[in-house]
Amino acid sequence: MASRLLRGSLRLWGGRCAPCPPRSARCSHSGGEHRLETPSAKKLTDIGIRRIFSSDHDIFRESVRKFFQEEVVPHHTEAYSNCTGPGFSLHSDIVMPYIANYGTEEQIKNFIPRMTAGKCIGAIAMTEPGAGSDLQGVRTHAKKDGSDWILNGSKVFITNGWLSDVVIVVAVTNREARSPAHGISLFLVEDGMKGFIKGRKLHKMGMKAQDTAELFFEDVRLPASALLGEENKGFYYLMQELPQERLLIAEIAVSASEFMFEETRDYVKQRKAFGKTVAHIQTVQHKLAELKTHICVTRAFVDSCIQLHEAKRLDSASASMAKYWASELQNSVAYDCVQLHGGWGYMWEYPIAKAYVDARVQPIYGGTNEIMKELIARDIVRDK
The missing domain is CATH 1.20.140.10 (Butyryl-CoA Dehydrogenase, subunit A, domain 3)
Incomplete structure (x- = not known):
């Protein structure tokens, strides 16, 4: 019943939003320089969608799983290619579940409410110039320095890369592991961290309403709290x-x-x-x-x-x-x-x-x- 009501609310929201093609055209000309905040996220908040996120983290995780795995947002709003500017579906259906499923209580409280409100845009950085579909070929690496980590490397083709406020970065943390799969970890890297550089906004054939960028990490010092999940379990x-x-x-x-x-x-x-x-x-x-x-x-x-x-x-x-x-x-x-x-x-x-x-x-x-x-x-x- 709740699922049907949620779908109905989203259909109503989708029908009331500005038509997709004009909005997509504006985003296309700006290279995706539109944020999730307004009006899309605000309208979702207005119809009560944000209230599915509970302070009880077990309920919260189940709400995230049901909401995003049912694919209700993509089914009704993605029919015309990502017309809301940043990669709405990647932000909501890919990045947020990583934090919900593997994040600490502190990480969830820090990021999820802001991401839900559209005030913190998420991205995930897997692909590198020499590692695309082969994730075991990742070269970006993080080395322990006391309780901190020092991150170095680069990523490419990163959706939401230019506008991102937080990026889940895939990095090698154990070069001596018996296989690359046993030595990869995930880190939450925030915009503004020293050494975190956003490179070119890439000009694509299509999907012009999304920003896609190169990212560089030059001796980025990450606190222990930036590790998402357990060390070497990223793969x-x-x-x-x-x-x-x-x-x-x-x-x-x-x-x-x-x-x-x-x-x-x-x-x-x-x-x-x-x-x-x-x-x-x-x-x-x-x-x-x-x-x-x-x-x-x-x-x-x-x-x-x-x-x-x-x-x-x-x-x-x-x-x-x-x-x-x-x-x-x-x-x-x-x-x-x-x-x-x-x-x-x-x-x-x-x-x-x-x-x-x-x-x-x-x-x-x-x-x-x-x-x-x-x-x-x-x-x-x-x-x-």
């Missing part, structure tokens, strides 16, 4: 949370596919050619039928994965299948929908053009689809 935390990230990508992909289909259906129903609307041409009707079928089947699979995730029964292979399949679908739907728009689909003023370029990154981040296939295949052939 295991990443493996626990990555299925949710991949499921989030799948949810965004299928929601974007639904959005593109609806935009295209409405367009062909009013666009005229050869004395009739394009929607009355048989080849167009057949293409619409194909798209609708593929999207509905994918929606059913992704929703089943979300249910498994809620029950804590989603495995890595299923999350990988969802991410791989839905992101490939998003790109094929984008291609066909631009084609059905004809020349206007190539014009930047049409949402379908933006959706087309935004789709391209989906098979790349969160682990490339080639890596997803490796994970799926490994699960198929391993002895059980």
Whole structure:
């Protein structure tokens, strides 16, 4: 019942917000220099969403799990690519759960209320110039100095990197470990710390409403309280949370596919050619039928994965299948929908053009689809 009420409130909130395309256009021109604070986070606060966060941390963690794992925000607000400026979904569905699941009571009290209010933007820094999908290739390292840590290294392609107030940084803390996976830790690095440098804002093909940046760490002194979770357990935390990230990508992909289909259906129903609307041409009707079928089947699979995730029964292979399949679908739907728009689909003023370029990154981040296939295949052939 509570879940249905929450979904209903979010639908109402989404419907009352300013239309996504104009807001996205403003963010695109500014390179993502819009914060989460107003109006989005304030409106969420006004309808009582913030009240799901309890001072009882067991209840709090369960609230975070239910709220974000159900993917209610992405399903209703991410259909048009991250129109709220910073990576809303990454901030809420990826960064906050790390702190909720592995943070100390002090870390939770320090960051979560501000992050919930949109006054503290979160990011997570995994990718490096020489380490993308292979997290065991991380070179950024932190060395003990008394009770403190000294952090050095660099990260790239970091969503919310430029506007971030706190970044979860993946770093090597034991170079003598029997494998890289046994020597990685996570740290909470705050904006303004000496030696923490924000580099270029990267100019991307799509997702222009998000800021994406390089980050550098030059002898950043971190207190012991900056360690997130246990020392040398970071890789295991990443493996626990990555299925949710991949499921989030799948949810965004299928929601974007639904959005593109609806935009295209409405367009062909009013666009005229050869004395009739394009929607009355048989080849167009057949293409619409194909798209609708593929999207509905994918929606059913992704929703089943979300249910498994809620029950804590989603495995890595299923999350990988969802991410791989839905992101490939998003790109094929984008291609066909631009084609059905004809020349206007190539014009930047049409949402379908933006959706087309935004789709391209989906098979790349969160682990490339080639890596997803490796994970799926490994699960198929391993002895059980």
